[in-house]
Amino acid sequence: MDAVTLVPNNSLLTATPEEGRQLAVRMSRLIVKATQPDAQIREQLREVYASDAAMLLAVTHTVAIEFATIAAANNYWR
Amino acid sequence: MDAVTLVPNNSLLTATPEEGRQLAVRMSRLIVKATQPDAQIREQLREVYASDAAMLLAVTHTVAIEFATIAAANNYWR
C-alpha cells in the first residue's frame, strides 16, 4: 500500500460539508486501491458493487463512518 | 461522483431532529447515487432492498450512523 496516497492533501480539513463528503468517498476508495493495487481488477469489482444493492449499502456505511471523522475534525463546519 | 451534490444545502445544521433525520436519509441515498449514476439501475436496486429484510436493516444501520453525525453537529437540538 506504500505507494498510494491515502489522505488527499494530507489533511482532514475542508472548506465545506460538501467537500468533506467528497473526501470521505475518496478516502474509502483509496483504501480499496491500497488493498487491491491492480486497476483492472478494481474496475471489475466496481461494476460488481455498483450493481448490487447490498454492496451499495455497504458503501454508504463506510462513507458514513469516514464522514463522521471528517465532520468532527472540522467541528461540523458550524 | 463529481456531478452529484452530496450534502443538500451544503450544511449539516437543521432546525429540528425531524429535519436532521431526513437529511441523514438523503445523504446516504446521495452516496448511492454517486456510486451508481444510472437512475434506472438504482430504481431496480431500490425495489430489491425495499423488499429484503436484511437489506432494510442495512439501510437503518447506515441512517443511524449518518444521523449520529448530524445530531452531534446540531448539539442534539437541545
Add this chain to the structure above:
Amino acid sequence: MDAVTLVPNNSLLTATPEEGRQLAVRMSRLIVKATQPDAQIREQLREVYASDAAMLLAVTHTVAIEFATIAAANNYWR
C-alpha cells in the same frame, strides 16, 4: 418517505434511559417504514427478521447505534 414522521415528538430528549431505548427502537423502525411504505410487505418482512438469528442480531446492532446518539443527547441521564 415524506409522509412518515421519522422522530416521534421531534425530539431526542427523554425522561429516562428506558424511554430513550424505546425511542431508539421506534426511530429505526420508522426508517424501515419510510423505505418500505407498504404495511403488508413490512409485516411479512418483520416475520422474516424476527425468526432469523442473524437478522435479529442486525436489529440489535442498529438499535445500539441509535441509542448511542440518544444517550449522548440526554447526557446519559446522569
Add this chain to the structure above:
Amino acid sequence: MDAVTLVPNNSLLTATPEEGRQLAVRMSRLIVKATQPDAQIREQLREVYASDAAMLLAVTHTVAIEFATIAAANNYWR
C-alpha cells in the same frame, strides 16, 4: 415490545466496568426479546447463533457498541 423492560434498573450507571459489560450484554438481549417475544423461538435461535462463528462475531460487534455508550455514561470508570 411494550411489555419488555429494555434497560434494567432504568440506568446506564454501574459501579464497575464488569457490571457495565454485563449490562451491555443484557441490553442487547432485551432488544432480541422485544423483537421476538416468543421465548421458545428465541431459545432455538440462541442455539443457532451460539454455534455459528459469524453470528458469534456479530454478537461481539453489538455488545461492543452498547458497551461504548455505557462506558461513556460512566466516564469510563476512571
Add this chain to the structure above:
Amino acid sequence: MDAVTLVPNNSLLTATPEEGRQLAVRMSRLIVKATQPDAQIREQLREVYASDAAMLLAVTHTVAIEFATIAAANNYWR
C-alpha cells in the same frame, strides 16, 4: 454468562496502547466465551473464523470498536 469474567482486572485503563489493544482482543473473546460456554465448540469455531477471510475481517471490525472505547478511556495515552 454469569461465571465468565468479562473485563480482565475490572478496568479499562492500561499503561500503553499495546496493552489497550490486547485488552480489546480479550474483551471481545470473552463475549464469545460468555455466549458459547462450551470450550470445545469455541475451539472448532475459532478454526472456522481464523481460516475465513470475511470472518477475520469481522474480527478486526469488533476489535476496532472495542479499542475505540478503551482508547477514549485512556485519553488516547497522550
Add this chain to the structure above:
Amino acid sequence: MDAVTLVPNNSLLTATPEEGRQLAVRMSRLIVKATQPDAQIREQLREVYASDAAMLLAVTHTVAIEFATIAAANNYWR
C-alpha cells in the same frame, strides 16, 4: 496473539493524517495476524479478500473505524 506487536511504536500519535491512515491499515492487519498466525494461510486469504468486492468494502469499514480513533487521538491534526 502474544508474540505479535499490535500497535507499531506503541503509540497512536502520528505526525500527519497520512501516517495516521497508514497506522489504521497496519493495526487492522495486525489483528488478522494475531488471529491467524500462519503467514501462508494469511497470504491465501489476502488474495481472497483483495479480489472480492464485498470483502474489500469490509476492509474499508474496519479501517474507517480504526482511523476514527487515531484521528481523535491526534486531535484531527488541526
